[in-house]
Each structure stands twice: as C-alpha cells, then as structure tokens.
Amino acid sequence: MSSRGGIEINKIAGAILLAGVIAMVSGLIAEALYTGTIAEEKPKEKRGYTIAVAEDAASAASAPKEEKPVDILPLLAxxxxxxxxxxxxKCSACHxxxxxxxxxVGPNQWGLVGNTWAHKSDYSYSQAIASGHGKKKWDFQTLSDFLTAPMKYAPGTKMSFAxxxxxQARANLIAWLNQQSDHPLPLPKGK
Ligand code: HEC
Known part of the structure; x- marks a missing residue:
C-alpha cells in the first residue's frame, strides 16, 4: 500500500471518528435538555409524552365540566x-x-368488565393499579370514573391517556367493552 493511500485512509477514518463524536455529543445534549439536567431553571413538569386524543369539537363543547363523577348507570340504559x-x-394503540x-403497551381487555383491577396476571401493572387487585372491581361506575381522567383517578398509573x-361516549364504550367477555354483565334497564 502506498503512503498516499495510507493518508487517504487516515483521513477517512478521522472523518468517521469525528462524525461519531459529534453524534454522541449532540445525543448527550439532547438527552440532557429532555430530562432537564441542563434546563434546570424550568419548574419540574412531567416530562415525556401523553397521548391526548382530542374529542371532536362538538362533544367537547357540549360535555359538562366534570367536577363530580357522572352517574353512568342511567346512560348505560x-x-x-x-x-x-x-x-x-382510541384504546387500540395500547390494548x-x-x-x-x-x-x-397496556393489558389485553377481554373479560375486563366486572373483573378485578389488574385482571391479567401476565401483565406488569403500576402500583397504582396493582394495589387494587382483589380489592377493587371494574364495575360500570368505576370504569366510567377511571376513563373520565385515568391519571387523575388513579395517580401514578402508567396509562398515559387523557x-x-x-x-354518553363513555357509556357507549363501556357497553361495548362489556361484550368483549365470556360473561357480559346485564346492562341497567331504562325506566
Ligand atoms: C397510551 C396507551 C393507552 C391508551 C391509548 C389506553 N390505555 Fe388503558 N392502559 C394502558 C396502560 C399502560 C395500562 C396499565 C396501567 C397501569 O398499570 O398503571 C392500562 C390499563 C387500563 C385499564 C386497567 C386494566 C386492568 O387490568 O386493571 C383499563 C380498564 C384501561 N386501560 C382501559 C382503557 C380504555 C377503555 C382505553 C380507551 C378509551 C384505554 N385504556 C386507552 C395504556 C393505554
């Protein structure tokens, strides 16, 4: 190999090395910015992404501001x-x-309605949900309250869903969920 060829190879190797270093450093900076180790002056907000599925404009406008949980049973009739x-x-990205x-990302939901919290033994739940295993049930009302604002109802849940x-959309969803089961529960009857 001529010495000229050697120099070319050195240049190429040098360029590759440099590119690697640049990529590494910018990766570190990006990570530091993201996790806030550099941008520390910002208040500690929740980092990461929440999949917030926007309601369509009409239902968002007509939906009442929910301070108290809505009694879902009449709507289920x-x-x-x-x-x-x-x-x-909206759920099938994760379930x-x-x-x-x-x-x-989340557990399979067959047979969920009426079942205990953390109903799947082969899924690794957060403490927020796992702690309800054997104590709390996914009955119609609990499911409705949870699905209204999962992260508010079960703080610490890893279900990042708004x-x-x-x-009524919740009631429709719960009625459908109820059917994804070997033993659907009877829905409340209208008066
Ligand atoms: C971004 C992903 C994601 C979306 C979208 C999502 N979920 Fe989840 N879900 C999860 C994760 C993760 C868990 C596990 C929660 C935990 O362990 O804290 C979970 C848990 C649950 C549980 C508790 C199950 C059990 O076995 O106790 C229910 C009920 C539930 N989801 C219903 C829904 C429904 C209904 C929708 C759609 C309206 C939905 N989820 C949308 C990720 C998601």
Whole structure:
C-alpha cells in the first residue's frame, strides 16, 4: 500500500471518528435538555409524552365540566354499541380486546368488565393499579370514573391517556367493552 493511500485512509477514518463524536455529543445534549439536567431553571413538569386524543369539537363543547363523577348507570340504559366500538379505536394503540389477545403497551381487555383491577396476571401493572387487585372491581361506575381522567383517578398509573370526557361516549364504550367477555354483565334497564 502506498503512503498516499495510507493518508487517504487516515483521513477517512478521522472523518468517521469525528462524525461519531459529534453524534454522541449532540445525543448527550439532547438527552440532557429532555430530562432537564441542563434546563434546570424550568419548574419540574412531567416530562415525556401523553397521548391526548382530542374529542371532536362538538362533544367537547357540549360535555359538562366534570367536577363530580357522572352517574353512568342511567346512560348505560340507552347505548349505541357501534359508536362504542368506534370509540374503542382510541384504546387500540395500547390494548387488544380479543379473547386470548396479547398485551401491548397496556393489558389485553377481554373479560375486563366486572373483573378485578389488574385482571391479567401476565401483565406488569403500576402500583397504582396493582394495589387494587382483589380489592377493587371494574364495575360500570368505576370504569366510567377511571376513563373520565385515568391519571387523575388513579395517580401514578402508567396509562398515559387523557380520557373520554363525553359521558354518553363513555357509556357507549363501556357497553361495548362489556361484550368483549365470556360473561357480559346485564346492562341497567331504562325506566
Ligand atoms: C397510551 C396507551 C393507552 C391508551 C391509548 C389506553 N390505555 Fe388503558 N392502559 C394502558 C396502560 C399502560 C395500562 C396499565 C396501567 C397501569 O398499570 O398503571 C392500562 C390499563 C387500563 C385499564 C386497567 C386494566 C386492568 O387490568 O386493571 C383499563 C380498564 C384501561 N386501560 C382501559 C382503557 C380504555 C377503555 C382505553 C380507551 C378509551 C384505554 N385504556 C386507552 C395504556 C393505554
């Protein structure tokens, strides 16, 4: 190999090394900015991403400001299962609903309604949900309260989902969820 060829190779190797160093340093800076080790003067807000599914404008405008939990039972007497199934698409990024379906980001949901909190033994829950195992049930009302604002209802949950704010949309969804089971519960009857 001529000495000229050697110099070329050295240059190329040097360039590759330099590119690697630049990539590493900028990666460190990006991470530091992201986790806040450099930008410390900002107040400690929650870092990371929340998948906030926007309600359509109409239902957002008509939905009441929910201070108190909405009594979901009367709304369950008159539900639109098809609309509930459509609503469940907001969940399917993280959940499967089929019998024997796998866990994703969140646990599989077959047989959820009426079941205990942390109903899947092969899923690793946060303490917020796991602590309810054997003590709390996903009955209609609990499910509704949770789904209104999961992170408010169960602080510390790793379900990063803003919630389904519209009560009737929630009722429709719960009615559909109830059917994804070997033993659907009877829905409340209208008067
Ligand atoms: C961004 C991902 C994500 C989305 C979207 C999402 N979930 Fe979850 N869900 C999770 C995770 C993660 C958990 C586990 C929570 C924990 O352990 O704290 C969970 C847990 C749950 C639980 C508790 C299950 C149990 O076994 O106790 C219910 C109920 C639930 N989700 C319902 C829903 C419904 C209904 C929707 C749609 C309206 C939805 N989730 C949308 C990620 C998600």
């Amino acid at each position: 008159k539900t639109d299962i098809k609309a509930g199934e459509a609503e469940s698409r 499967t609903f089929t019998k024997g379906g796998g866990n994703g 919630g389904v704010k519209d009560p």
